[in-house]
Amino acid sequence: MNLSQAIEIASCTDPGIVRSHNEDSIAADASRGLVVLADGMGGYNAGEVASGMATTVITTELQHLLEDNPPYRADPLNGRPYAERMLREQIEKANTSIFQAAQSQPQYAGMGTTLVAAVFYDNRVLIAHIGDSRVYRLRDEVFEQITKDHSLLQEQIDSGMITPEQARFSQNKNLVTRALGIDPTVEPEIREYDTRPGDVWLLCSDGLNDMVSDEDIGLTVQTLSANLKLAAQQLVQMANDNGGRDNVSVILVRVLRDFSVPRGWVSRLFSWLR
Amino acid sequence: MAKLILSMDGLVLKEITLTKERTTIGRKPHNDIQIDNLAVSGEHAVIVTILNDSFLEDLGSTNGTLVNGQPIKKHFLQNADVIELGKYKLKYISDTPAAAKGPQDFEKTMVIRPGAMPKAGAPAAGPGASQPMGTMSSSQGMPAMNTSQGMPTMSPPPAAPAAGASQSMPILNAQSQPQPTMASSQPMAAGRVASIQILSGANAGKEMELTKALTTLGKPGVQVAVITRRPQGYFITHVEGASFPIVNGKALDAQAHALNDHDVLELAGVKMEFFFKT
Numbered sequence: 001m002n003l004s005q006a007i008e009i010a011s012c013t014d015p016g017i018v019r020s021h022n023e024d025s026i027a028a029d030a031s032r033g034l035v036v037l038a039d040g041m042g043g044y045n046a047g048e049v050a051s052g053m054a055t056t057v058i059t060t061e062l063q064h065l066l067e068d069n070p071p072y073r074a075d076p077l078n079g080r081p082y083a084e085r086m087l088r089e090q091i092e093k094a095n096t097s098i099f100q101a102a103q104s105q106p107q108y109a110g111m112g113t114t115l116v117a118a119v120f121y122d123n124r125v126l127i128a129h130i131g132d133s134r135v136y137r138l139r140d141e142v143f144e145q146i147t148k149d150h151s152l153l154q155e156q157i158d159s160g161m162i163t164p165e166q167a168r169f170s171q172n173k174n175l176v177t178r179a180l181g182i183d184p185t186v187e188p189e190i191r192e193y194d195t196r197p198g199d200v201w202l203l204c205s206d207g208l209n210d211m212v213s214d215e216d217i218g219l220t221v222q223t224l225s226a227n228l229k230l231a232a233q234q235l236v237q238m239a240n241d242n243g244g245r246d247n248v249s250v251i252l253v254r255v256l257r258d259f260s261v262p263r264g265w266v267s268r269l270f271s272w273l274r
Numbered sequence: 275m276a277k278l279i280l281s282m283d284g285l286v287l288k289e290i291t292l293t294k295e296r297t298t299i300g301r302k303p304h305n306d307i308q309i310d311n312l313a314v315s316g317e318h319a320v321i322v323t324i325l326n327d328s329f330l331e332d333l334g335s336t337n338g339t340l341v342n343g344q345p346i347k348k349h350f351l352q353n354a355d356v357i358e359l360g361k362y363k364l365k366y367i368s369d370t371p372a373a374a375k376g377p378q379d380f381e382k383t384m385v386i387r388p389g390a391m392p393k394a395g396a397p398a399a400g401p402g403a404s405q406p407m408g409t410m411s412s413s414q415g416m417p418a419m420n421t422s423q424g425m426p427t428m429s430p431p432p433a434a435p436a437a438g439a440s441q442s443m444p445i446l447n448a449q450s451q452p453q454p455t456m457a458s459s460q461p462m463a464a465g466r467v468a469s470i471q472i473l474s475g476a477n478a479g480k481e482m483e484l485t486k487a488l489t490t491l492g493k494p495g496v497q498v499a500v501i502t503r504r505p506q507g508y509f510i511t512h513v514e515g516a517s518f519p520i521v522n523g524k525a526l527d528a529q530a531h532a533l534n535d536h537d538v539l540e541l542a543g544v545k546m547e548f549f550f551k552t
Contacts, residue, residue: 039383041383041384041385112385114383131383132383152324152325152386156324156327161324161329162327162329162350166350169350169352170327170350171325171326171327171368172324172325172326172327174383174384175325175383175384175385175386176383176384176385176386177385177386178385179385182385206383216487219486219487219488220487220488223488223490223500223513224488224490224500224513226494226498226513226514227512227513227514230500230511230513234488234500234502234511237502237504238487241504241505
């Protein structure tokens, strides 16, 4: 099923003002409804290597798999959508590749990356994330954060030590509790959400949400959703105007129309005949 | 490492580096910082330090703890905060200004492994459950946590919601306007504030201040442009529609265009003037 008529994707990535390297990496495939964003870490260029490996492995492998396997089909093992198993396995594969490269090449020692990946199918979106890269959603004028960071700061908020307002002033923003490629195995957080025409999904690295308040991000996505490319550029520009201390990457996905899978046998027959 | 400078009547008595996860302050000798004065309770307060962040909590002391003149129950310490216990003052110096020597490295994302570092929730669940950290989850600690009292820097700019509510001109169809919560906190817009005055059409004469980071103009579905407020000034950019905005009689292209004082804009057949407020 080709989704390029049902969803629109715009993205933008920038090294920011302060850093010379861009350790973020993004990939998108509108026809298969796939978007991936990774924010790498590690000395020299190791961060770029880790995030690049993550997006490349996950995107290319999933492109192949999605060709032959309908993502909405129920997995015989657990009844979950098949997309979940595909995504989990490819994340695991990316983790192994990065981990082994880090183990075998001294210049890559300790490299790792955050990850957010989303697969759209059948009026749903499956979101996997690791670390502090985020997904937000704009629906009916409500802009909200969908994923919860795997970070020390989030744990402090959860345990009630500090409030989300105070968190903006914390010095511990940069510590993630989970990352891809750091350990032999990784546990991604994977959840499925429904999605409707008009929704705008935002995937971003912490370079955006550390520099720009959620209100301003929401305002921008909402006012500029008619021109997604401009919205993506505007978000990056705002992060840079506010100091641009980190690499900043955004992927915006707007749902244009219903893309549910035909269910009845008649419509199935028609889609088969087409 | 953050540190505290203990003083009384302007006389510096001691300098204490916050090396421990818990640094206790009180009159009794077992405290990490002992202040032998009757105005200070036996166990008066504690400072919990997690990596670069320090939190001060009053342990139900008789005479209370002040930070920058405000009584606190619990406080997220910021650089140069002054803690007062009776006549004694403790100035908190976070060494993060030292991050100036390497802000890049400091801000780089790093992984923290579970187990390698005390978990955030751990102190609360630890053996000291009856101790101050435990009170955070109890209702007793909550009011203090939720107020921003004593931390004026954390209260939102009061002007923002008001600005969002007052901007309601029909031609200026910012979708965000019904939502005061979406009003920009405008952290970056430095410099002078500009306004738009409508020159033609049904709303001629109306004026709107451009206080938000983004303001859209025009009619959705027909022609929309956005004015962005940046540190460098104001810029207009085409958003949607077949025709592009006209500035001083010249149609723009897809690029952002810097606005100057008294520029005349034309959008969806409506003329308006851009000007800086004095």
